[in-house]
Each structure stands twice: as structure tokens, then as C-alpha cells.
Amino acid sequence: xxxxxxxxxxxxxxxxxxxxxxxxxxxxxxxxxxxxxxxxxxxxxxxxxxxxxxxxxxxxxxxxxxxxxxxxxxxxxxxxxxxxxxxxxxxxxxxxxxxxxxxxxxxxxxxxxxxxxxxxxxxxxxxxxxxxxxxxxxxxxxxxxxxxxxxxxxxxxxxxxxxxxxxxxxxxxxxxxxxxxxxxxxxxxxxxxxxxxxxxxxxxxxxxxxxxxxxxxxxxxxxxxxxxxxx
Amino acid sequence: xxxxxxxxxxxxxxxxxxxxxxxxxxxxxxxxxxxxxxxxxxxxxxxxxxxxxxxxxxxxxxxxxxxxxxxxxxxxxxxxxxxxxxxxxxxxxxxxxxxxxxxxxxxxxxxxxxxxxxxxxxxxxxxxxxxxxxxxxxxxxxxxxxxxxxxxxxxxxxxxxxxxxxxxxxxxxxxxxxxxxxxxxxxxxxxxxxxxxxxxxxxxxxxxxxxxxxxxxxx
Numbered sequence: 507x508x509x510x511x512x513x514x515x516x517x518x519x520x521x522x523x524x525x526x527x528x529x530x531x532x533x534x535x536x537x538x539x540x541x542x543x544x545x546x547x548x549x550x551x552x553x554x555x556x557x558x559x560x561x562x563x564x565x566x567x568x569x570x571x572x573x574x575x576x577x578x579x580x581x582x583x584x585x586x587x588x589x590x591x592x593x594x595x596x597x598x599x600x601x602x603x604x605x606x607x608x609x610x611x612x613x614x615x616x617x618x619x620x621x622x623x624x625x626x627x628x629x630x631x632x633x634x635x636x637x638x639x640x641x642x643x644x645x646x647x648x649x650x651x652x653x654x655x656x657x658x659x660x661x662x663x664x665x666x667x668x669x670x671x672x673x674x675x676x677x678x679x680x681x682x683x684x685x686x687x688x689x690x691x692x693x694x695x696x697x698x699x700x701x702x703x704x705x706x707x708x709x710x711x712x713x714x715x716x717x718x719x720x721x722x723x724x725x726x727x728x729x730x731x732x733x734x735x736x737x
Numbered sequence: 738x739x740x741x742x743x744x745x746x747x748x749x750x751x752x753x754x755x756x757x758x759x760x761x762x763x764x765x766x767x768x769x770x771x772x773x774x775x776x777x778x779x780x781x782x783x784x785x786x787x788x789x790x791x792x793x794x795x796x797x798x799x800x801x802x803x804x805x806x807x808x809x810x811x812x813x814x815x816x817x818x819x820x821x822x823x824x825x826x827x828x829x830x831x832x833x834x835x836x837x838x839x840x841x842x843x844x845x846x847x848x849x850x851x852x853x854x855x856x857x858x859x860x861x862x863x864x865x866x867x868x869x870x871x872x873x874x875x876x877x878x879x880x881x882x883x884x885x886x887x888x889x890x891x892x893x894x895x896x897x898x899x900x901x902x903x904x905x906x907x908x909x910x911x912x913x914x915x916x917x918x919x920x921x922x923x924x925x926x927x928x929x930x931x932x933x934x935x936x937x938x939x940x941x942x943x944x945x946x947x948x949x950x951x952x953x954x955x956x
Contacts, residue, residue: 533784533821534807536800559821586860595859602859607783608825608867615822626829627870631848631901634866664801676818677785678801683820711820728800734808736792 507702510670510720515545518693518719522658524551525578529614529654529685530558530568531661534731537678538567539662541695541723547574555579557654559610559681561591566729575599583607587731606634609651611684616653618687618716623652659689662723663712666696667705670714679711686712695723739910739928739953744878746771747953748837748908751876752778759783759828759868761838762806764878768837781833783864785824788816805864825864829871836872838865840879840904842894845942847904847916849877850896862899869900881909881939888941890914890922912936913953914944921945926953 512518519542522528532538546554547570554577561580562569571577572590579601585591594600605613606628616624625648629635639650661682664675672694674682686692694712699722739747741764749771752758759781760766769791772778780789782804789804790811797811804810812818827833842850849869852862869875883889890907907914913926921943924936927950937944 534803536784536803536807582861584861584863592859604859604861606862606866607821607864608828611821611825626867628829628867630870632866632898634862676799676802676812677782677804679818679820680785681821684822730798730800730809731803731807732809733798734792734810735795735798737794 507669508714509668510714510717511668511699512719512721514721515541515695515723516548518542518695518721519545519549519660522546522549522551525553526551526658527555527557527656529656529659529689530556531659531680531682531685532567533559533677533680535563535567535729537662537674537680537682538562539660539693539695539723540726542660542693543567543570546576547571550574550576552576553578555581557581557610557656559583559607561585561588563587563731564590566727572600579603581605581610583610611681613651613654614681614684614688617655618684621653623650625649626651654688656689657691659685659692661686661692661694663694663696665698665700665705666694666717666720667700667702667714668720669702670694670717670720671705671710672696672712672717673705673709674711683712687716691718692716693718694720696720697723697726738931742767743928744908744910746955747913748876748878749773751906752776752835756834757781757787757832759833759836759872761836761865763839765837765839766806768878781824781827782810783824783828783868785819785821786812786816788813790816825867828864828867831871831873833872835874835876836868837876837878838868840877840889841883842889842891842896843877843879843904843907843916844891844894845916845920845922846893847902848894849899849904850894851899853897855897865899869903872903875904876906876908877904878908881911881936888939890940890942892942911939917945923947924950926951928953
């Protein structure tokens with residue numbers, strides 16, 4: 507089996523440079539690649555374009571990179587809950603492209619399936635449609651949305667093997683599988699890394715062909731954004 | 738006049754047996770508390786879950802298991818998890834029977850605005866534009882009048898749109914209204930103790946009133 511294992515987050519992100527476009531998996535703070543984000547903050551790369559559903563919170567997730575002013579542009583669907591983000595946006599330091607959540611997923615999916623673009627009805631008749639090609643199929647209008655083109659995808663899985671196969675837990679799968687498929691180089695950090703043969707091939711969510719580097723992360727905080735309980 | 742729980746309770750009456758339902762953040766989330774015991778319903782959370790259960794007990798909290806509002810939740814027996822592309826795939830393929838969401842404004846043509854206030858609020862549309870573009874049936878849960886005392890049921894929306902010609906029904910603290918395909922809010926029911934006159938004053942868009950308007954009935 508082809509071995510994708512690298513030692514740690516520092517090695518995995520070593521060749522990410524200023525100006526790169528990164529896809530970063532997760533929904534809210536659920537399923538985010540904590541180790542790689544920390545390594546990117548330490549490395550201090552700047553002028554990044556980040557494609558991620560959200561922008562973290564002030565002191566966690568992509569919020570840590572925003573705080574160090576490493577991000578030039580965010581492509582996201584929802585960016586609430588982040589005061590520093592709002593400040594940079596209003597002051598013009600940060601460029602933001604807000605797109606529908608399904609469009610974000612489909613543009614990843616298209617890249618992963620080798621399709622140049624997809625049609626979606628999301629955003630028809632709104633400011634999202636401005637400047638985009640509209641085509642009518644069976645009486646309904648659709649927008650042409652192009653596949654993402656990202657240098658790197660950085661994802662977080664529950665389990666993985668050194669061949670790059672990944673398994674995700676519960677709703678932490680979110681954008682991680684589609685982004686893993688979409689990156690020119692995909693980096694996966696996992697909670698538990700095992701040897702080939704130890705994961706059931708029937709249970710794999712992302713086949714190793716899509717993953718270029720994999721390592722076992724450490725010290726996962728898994729912060730909860732809105733802990734809600736019942737009695 | 739209804740409170741938020743009352744609006745949720747009235748909307749729960751719209752849910753039919755064997756429906757797959759997507760609930761938005763705010764009042765729509767409360768609807769889950771009022772589903773009649775004798776019907777089967779399955780809740781979708783667009784971050785990638787079918788079969789969403791109630792909030793967890795303290796001992797069951799799992800950071801890897803949240804809803805679209807980023808709250809911790811549980812999964813019911815028979816639940817399934819999937820990625821974001823499949824989640825919005827099932828929304829656009831119209832596998833979800835009903836979407837219930839909040840709004841800042843609705844127009845008499847069924848247009849909806851609920852994601853942006855220029856110069857004030859920049860949070861993003863999340864999954865709302867996908868849901869309104871493809872839902873088979875959309876019910877809006879909202880206040881009839883905003884905090885400034887202005888009607889939210891308008892001839893045309895003044896805020897940036899989330900989707901066009903999509904809202905089918907609106908439940909507010911004052912009334913239940915349907916949006917007619919040719920345009921106009923048709924008054925279906927009054928909230929307990931609310932007069933037709935009050936609803937007329939609170940509705941800036943075209944209001945259609947035919948015959949006697951019944952009061953909402955609750956068990």
C-alpha cells in the first residue's frame with residue numbers, strides 16, 4: 507500500500523506558502539483540523555484565501571488565523587459569531603465572498619468528481635446571481651457555479667490508515683469528505699491512525715487516493731460552540 | 738395574540754404523517770416540541786443528519802454531534818449521517834417535504850428576505866438560499882411586525898432577497914396566511930382574540946379576506 511504518513515502537522519503543511527488557496531473542513535467548530543490550524547498560525551503564512559463554511563470564533567478555529575491577519579479572503583456561507591472577523595470586514599482588511607452552503611458543498615464536490623461546474627437553483631433572483639450564467643431546465647432557472655480550484659484541502663477525520671483511507675464520526679463529516687476530494691494536495695489529520703488492513707474497507711468514507719498526507723493529531727480540544735442540554 | 742411557543746404550536750399542526758422536515762433556527766426549532774404523538778416525522782439538520790433527536794443530557798454531550806444551529810443534539814434510532822453535498826443534494830432533489838424558517842420580510846409574491854441587513858448585519862445565508870430555492874413547501878414563522886413597528890408582510894421586500902416566489906404559508910403572532918400563486922396574502926385564520934381589523938393594519942402587502950375568518954384552534 508502507498509504510505510501517506512507524515513510525522514506531524516508542521517511537516518504536513520510545510521510547503522503551504524503565502525497567497526495559497528486552502529479548503530478547510532468543518533462546520534462551525536465541529537470537525538475542524540485543529541492541529542493544522544495551529545501549525546499554520548505558528549508558520550505565519552499570509553495572504554491566504556480560505557474556503558470554509560464558517561470562519562471559526564474569535565479565539566478558536568480559523569479565528570486564530572484571522573487574529574494574526576493571515577487571511578486575505580474568506581469564501582464561506584455563514585460567518586456570524588466572530589467579532590474580529592466583522593471588524594476586519596468592515597474596515598476593508600478582509601475580503602469576503604458569501605455563497606450558499608449547498609453551493610459551497612457542490613463546488614467542492616464538482617472539483618472532486620472532475621466536473622468543471624454545476625447548476626443550482628440556490629441564489630436565483632438574489633445578489634448571489636449577479637454576473638452568473640443562468641440556464642433554464644424544465645421550466646426552472648439554475649445558476650452556473652464553477653468547481654473550486656484550491657492548492658490544498660485540510661481535513662479532520664476520526665480514524666484513518668497510512669494508505670490515506672478516512673472514516674468520520676457523526677456530523678463532523680460535514681464538508682470534510684467533499685473537500686478531501688477537491689484539493690490538489692489533501693492533508694488529513696486524524697484522531698487515530700492505524701496500519702492498512704485495520705479499517706474495514708466497507709466503512710471507508712474517503713478512499714486514500716484523495717489523501718496525500720496523513721498524520722495522527724494530538725490534544726484535540728473539540729470546543730463546543732453552543733452546548734445545549736435537556737434535563 | 739400568540740407568543741413564540743404559540744406560533745410553533747400552530748405550525749406543528751401543518752406537519753403530516755411521514756414528513757421529512759427541516760427546521761430553521763429560532764421559532765422553527767420550537768416546532769419539534771409540539772409534534773402530535775400519533776404521527777411519524779423525521780427531522781433533517783442540513784449539516785448532515787436525518788433523524789435528529791432532542792438535546793442531550795449532560796452525560797450524552799458529543800462535540801462531534803451538532804445541529805445546523807451549532808447546538809449539541811442527539812440521534813434517534815434509525816438516524817443517518819452524511820456529508821454536506823449529500824445533505825443539500827437531498828434538499829435540491831426535493832426529498833424533504835417541508836421547510837420551516839424565519840424571515841425578516843416576505844412579499845405578497847412569496848419572495849423572502851432573511852439573511853442580510855446592508856451595513857448592519859453580515860452573517861451570511863448559510864443553507865437558507867438552498868432551502869428556499871428547492872423546498873416543496875415552505876412555511877415562514879415570524880412576527881407580523883418588526884421592532885420598529887413596521888409590517889413584515891410587504892408588497893415587495895426592501896432587504897436583499899434570499900429567494901423568490903417560494904413562501905407558501907406564513908404563521909405570525911396575529912394570523913395564518915397563505916401566499917397565492919398570482920400574488921397576495923390570503924387570510925386563513927386569526928390568532929385568539931385578534932380582529933381582522935388588527936391584521937389589516939399590520940399587513941402592508943395585498944391582503945385578501947374572503948368570508949368569515951375563523952380563529953385558530955388549539956387542542
